[in-house]
Amino acid sequence: xxxxxxxxxxxxxxxxxxxxxxxxxxxxxxxxxxxxxxxxxxxxxxxxxxxxxxxxxxxxxxxxxxxxxxxxxxxxxxxxxxxxxxxxxxxxxxxxxxxxxxxxxxxxxxxxxxxxxxxxxxxxxxxxxxxxxxxxxxxxxxxxxxxxxxxxxxxxxxxxxxxxxxxxxxxxxxxxxxxxxxxxxxxxxxxxxxxxxxxxxxxxxxxxx
Numbered sequence: 001x002x003x004x005x006x007x008x009x010x011x012x013x014x015x016x017x018x019x020x021x022x023x024x025x026x027x028x029x030x031x032x033x034x035x036x037x038x039x040x041x042x043x044x045x046x047x048x049x050x051x052x053x054x055x056x057x058x059x060x061x062x063x064x065x066x067x068x069x070x071x072x073x074x075x076x077x078x079x080x081x082x083x084x085x086x087x088x089x090x091x092x093x094x095x096x097x098x099x100x101x102x103x104x105x106x107x108x109x110x111x112x113x114x115x116x117x118x119x120x121x122x123x124x125x126x127x128x129x130x131x132x133x134x135x136x137x138x139x140x141x142x143x144x145x146x147x148x149x150x151x152x153x154x155x156x157x158x159x160x161x162x163x164x165x166x167x168x169x170x171x172x173x174x175x176x177x178x179x180x181x182x183x184x185x186x187x188x189x190x191x192x193x194x195x196x197x198x199x200x201x202x203x204x205x206x207x208x209x
Contacts, residue, residue: 001109006102008109011055011067016045019057019067024195025090032208033200037090039183039191044071047180051086054114058093058106066093066102068110070122071180077173086114087178088124109132110162120167123160123165123175130167136161143172 001008011019024038039084044050049072058066068091075083089109093103111134114122123139139146139160146158162168 003105005061006105007059008056009059010053011057011069015057015064016042018064020046020069022064022094023084023090023092024192024198025095026098027090028198029201029203030051030206032206033202034188034192036183036185036188036196037092038195039188040181041069041090043183043190044069044178044180046184047071047178049073049178049180051114051117054086054110056106056110056113058102058206059096060102063141064094065105067091068106070110070179072115073123073176074075075123075168075171075173077171077203079170079173081173083168083171083173085175086119086122088122089126104134109129109201110122111135111161115163118164120164121160121162123158125157126159128156128159131161134161139175142168144168144173145172147174147176163191 020038020042024035027035027037033171034206036100051070051072054070056068056086057064068088070086073183075176076084078084091103091107128136128138136159138147138156139158140155142160144160149155
């Protein structure tokens with residue numbers, strides 16, 4: 001996609017380091033002191049569930065400003081079926097351009113392409129205040145539960161969007177996070193040594209220690 005001075009295209013191998021640095025800048029000290037998302041994306045590119053056809057970067061005036069990616073996963077339905085779906089992220093915009101509409105543009109483009117490829121639904125963890133503007137709703141309203149979450153616990157972070165209308169009709173079950181998202185803190189710290197040092201800070205609103 002090319003619109004005005006913004007381009008969205010597939011990521012290339014020569015983008016990898018710049019994308020990892022962008023993700024690091026975007027997520028640093030947001031959800032935890034430091035971040036792990038730059039290592040996560042480094043690992044996921046080699047995961048069999050990684051969808052290379054949905055691995056996007058966004059450029060403004062030729063400069064990398066954003067990225068998004070998708071992974072294949074499943075819902076383990078209560079009736080025994082295994083329902084193929086997608087999960088998404090990390091999705092990030094360079095910090096100085098956040099809250100200016102670039103994230104939504106990248107998100108909407110990515111979802112449109114996922115629908116064109118025939119995927120039925122996307123489930124992932126996010127803020128309904130932002131993602132609701134692109135058609136996401138609480139996954140609980142689709143009858144889908146987050147794995148390992150105790151009954152009655154707050155699941156408002158767990159969101160869903162059908163790409164094929166009715167794809168989840170008649171389905172209840174448990175969403176499974178791809179194993180590639182689980183990384184060891186020691187491996188994250190070792191990987192982070194290859195980047196410019198940044199201070200880890202404990203800030204209000206972080207959800208992990």
